Amino acid sequence: MELKRGSSSHSAYHLGPALKEGEERRTLSVLVDNEAGVLARVIGLFSGRGYNIESLTVAETDHTGHRSRITVVTTGTPMVLEQIKAQVDRIVPVHRVRDLTSEGPSVERELALVKVANVGDHRVESLRVKDAFRAQVVDASLESFVFEVTGSPEKIDAFIDLMRPLGLVDVSRTGVAAISRGPEGM
Amino acid sequence: MPTNTNSNTMTGAEIVIKSLIDQGVEVVFGYPGGAVLPIYDELFKQNQIEHVLVRHEQGATHAAEGYARSTGKPGVVLVTSGPGATNAVTGLQDALMDSIPMICLTGQVPTFMIGNDAFQEADTIGITRPCTKHNWLVKDTDDLAETMHEAFYVATNGRPGPVLIDIPKDVQFASGTYVGPRGVKPAGYQPRVKGDTAAIQAAVELMEGAERPLFYTGGGVINSGPHASQLLRDLVKATGFPITSTLMGLGAYPASGDKWLGMLGMHGSYEANWAMHDCDVMICVGARFDDRITGRLDAFAPNSKKIHIDIDPSSINKNVRADVPIVGDVGHVLEDMTRIFRSRGAKTNKTAVAKWWGEIGEWQAVKCFEYEGSTDLIKPQYAVERLAEAMKKHGDYYVTTEVGQHQMWAAQYIPFDAPNRWMTSGGLGTMGYGVPAAVGVQIAHRDSLVVDVAGEASFMMTMQEMSTAVQYKLPIKIFILNNERLGMVRQWQQLLHGERYSSSYSEALPDFVKLGEAFGCGGIRCDKPGELDDAIAEMIAYDGPVIFDCLVEKHENCFPMIPSGKAHNEMLLGSRASGGGGDISKAIESDGAVLV
Numbered sequence: 173m174e175l176k177r178g179s180s181s182h183s184a185y186h187l188g189p190a191l192k193e194g195e196e197r198r199t200l201s202v203l204v205d206n207e208a209g210v211l212a213r214v215i216g217l218f219s220g221r222g223y224n225i226e227s228l229t230v231a232e233t234d235h236t237g238h239r240s241r242i243t244v245v246t247t248g249t250p251m252v253l254e255q256i257k258a259q260v261d262r263i264v265p266v267h268r269v270r271d272l273t274s275e276g277p278s279v280e281r282e283l284a285l286v287k288v289a290n291v292g293d294h295r296v297e298s299l300r301v302k303d304a305f306r307a308q309v310v311d312a313s314l315e316s317f318v319f320e321v322t323g324s325p326e327k328i329d330a331f332i333d334l335m336r337p338l339g340l341v342d343v344s345r346t347g348v349a350a351i352s353r354g355p356e357g358m
Numbered sequence: 359m360p361t362n363t364n365s366n367t368m369t370g371a372e373i374v375i376k377s378l379i380d381q382g383v384e385v386v387f388g389y390p391g392g393a394v395l396p397i398y399d400e401l402f403k404q405n406q407i408e409h410v411l412v413r414h415e416q417g418a419t420h421a422a423e424g425y426a427r428s429t430g431k432p433g434v435v436l437v438t439s440g441p442g443a444t445n446a447v448t449g450l451q452d453a454l455m456d457s458i459p460m461i462c463l464t465g466q467v468p469t470f471m472i473g474n475d476a477f478q479e480a481d482t483i484g485i486t487r488p489c490t491k492h493n494w495l496v497k498d499t500d501d502l503a504e505t506m507h508e509a510f511y512v513a514t515n516g517r518p519g520p521v522l523i524d525i526p527k528d529v530q531f532a533s534g535t536y537v538g539p540r541g542v543k544p545a546g547y548q549p550r551v552k553g554d555t556a557a558i559q560a561a562v563e564l565m566e567g568a569e570r571p572l573f574y575t576g577g578g579v580i581n582s583g584p585h586a587s588q589l590l591r592d593l594v595k596a597t598g599f600p601i602t603s604t605l606m607g608l609g610a611y612p613a614s615g616d617k618w619l620g621m622l623g624m625h626g627s628y629e630a631n632w633a634m635h636d637c638d639v640m641i642c643v644g645a646r647f648d649d650r651i652t653g654r655l656d657a658f659a660p661n662s663k664k665i666h667i668d669i670d671p672s673s674i675n676k677n678v679r680a681d682v683p684i685v686g687d688v689g690h691v692l693e694d695m696t697r698i699f700r701s702r703g704a705k706t707n708k709t710a711v712a713k714w715w716g717e718i719g720e721w722q723a724v725k726c727f728e729y730e731g732s733t734d735l736i737k738p739q740y741a742v743e744r745l746a747e748a749m750k751k752h753g754d755y756y757v758t759t760e761v762g763q764h765q766m767w768a769a770q771y772i773p774f775d776a777p778n779r780w781m782t783s784g785g786l787g788t789m790g791y792g793v794p795a796a797v798g799v800q801i802a803h804r805d806s807l808v809v810d811v812a813g814e815a816s817f818m819m820t821m822q823e824m825s826t827a828v829q830y831k832l833p834i835k836i837f838i839l840n841n842e843r844l845g846m847v848r849q850w851q852q853l854l855h856g857e858r859y860s861s862s863y864s865e866a867l868p869d870f871v872k873l874g875e876a877f878g879c880g881g882i883r884c885d886k887p888g889e890l891d892d893a894i895a896e897m898i899a900y901d902g903p904v905i906f907d908c909l910v911e912k913h914e915n916c917f918p919m920i921p922s923g924k925a926h927n928e929m930l931l932g933s934r935a936s937g938g939g940g941d942i943s944k945a946i947e948s949d950g951a952v953l954v
Contacts, residue, residue, distance in 0.1 A: 205545075208495070209487070258672035
């Protein structure tokens, strides 16, 4: 099953880090001018005001319009989350901030590259797990694989946990990319 | 210099000056250095903009703040790279916290040397990112004009604040195309000025039914312009509601007005703080529920509905939840609010409000600003009172302050009947603000009386600017309440550190009269209450800047006071006020002691 981030921390299926009492987890999508230092402005605001960043993803999304999209997963009380949104929104090169978690349905995906070094049974088992998670082999040697796995952060967590006893060497994760469902753009 | 091919092609340095002129800038506060020499060369060749040479870059920023705060126009600062920029940081943060429009131009090492630890290189953009509203590094002369105009737009629109443009030296030398200010504004920055009509309507409905209403106003009213202050006065008159203000908002409503309760907050008046605590409808206009205002948050105005008008959406619901948030410019919102209030028949709950005024009258009768007089020592409160009397007699006056006890006494005892007359470092609490701020105010108002109410410790942080005052013939008056102590630090040590006065006194103060003479200004000393009026009159009459050394009672505490971690209705009073004179050493409990 696929778990949605931001689900209650009391849920038996919740796999992410535990939330403190009264706190919620939100995914913010921030549309910014793609100019030097814009990422520093956004993350500097988070560190300067003591807000949490659980995941951060940024890349240019519109080359001609010089726009980038920053996706931030953050936690806080509803009052703090509202404050985070207002604070980010007043940064001059920020065009829009959307709270994807609270403003209707959205999809979230993350990609991870997972390196395992193994031989024998572990090698066979890691391939089985790879198939079960619909991951890809993107590099192979006689004693290692690099798997590419995509999905919700929880799915990736689970994949990594399973690879740990099978010779896990290295993990590189992209952080969450998220977008709202339905026809409307940002 | 390259030959101009047409009138719109010029060097970066020329573009800087042309942009400033086109933005209506009349004065720049600055200090030259290697990385801004091309701009200084252009300043030399023109006479539309006056350059004021300060003695330290921090002084340039506070002078620009004083200029901006007293005129409503943005202040402009020009400093060099590296230390020039880092010295400006305090003033930038000060302007950010008090919402003062300022444009700071910094020189930078040439683009091809950035990142190589060049002489006088600093990561100015990185350092100033959190202490400006926005900043820009200009790497291409063709982008310079547009960036300059954008900077003015950002500094002065929405919630005002400081911006910085970092200009590498090669960009100043190179040629580029000039564009005028018309239509230049950043695409992503469109602050909302008109308030939501439905929200304003809801606010008016709350006001109509209010039994214990209170206006709580702040610096946003001043920033919105004199028109907003007038609208506020009209609305207060139309409703008959009492009004209090933060430190930053003094003068928006006249201190002589009959609905005025005085300043609120940590050292605010008894009546203002009790009214805040007991009100049922609070109309917050351009203030931000700072911790000096609210005291203990969970006991702040516990039974009130709160209307919050602010141009900055991030100010709303930051510390205190607003029942009716209104995002917009104070002037626009007050105009709509007054119109809607009148169109519905200007209704208020007159019986209840009259009863409320009765309660307020009892708090006013406490006379919280009374103090123990003295015939042989000058009490600091007495000194400020006498200064205020003399200034009133003189006519229009502008007051700046440093930070500490004297600042609070100035706020308590000097009445302001007009906006833009009171310049103080509220949010950041910057000692050393007052002297350079007075320089900036006096530059803008050459013939007015400008007084810096100072403490001797704060004064010594930026006293080199007296030299600036002398050079530009600025007759600023520095009125030092000299207690040979860091008075507010001493007061806190007495209150919560067992009277252990760790480093809160000065063992080697200069002779301020001789210091004045050394700077080439007047020096006056007074230590007798009976001679004070004459001495103040001499200071005001003196043709030039004056350092006035007023030797006051050394251990006076500033009252009333809401101790840290306490609620408005737990405030301490001085010994002369009725009900005052409690044991202040037990006033703050351990959980309050961590709060500053």
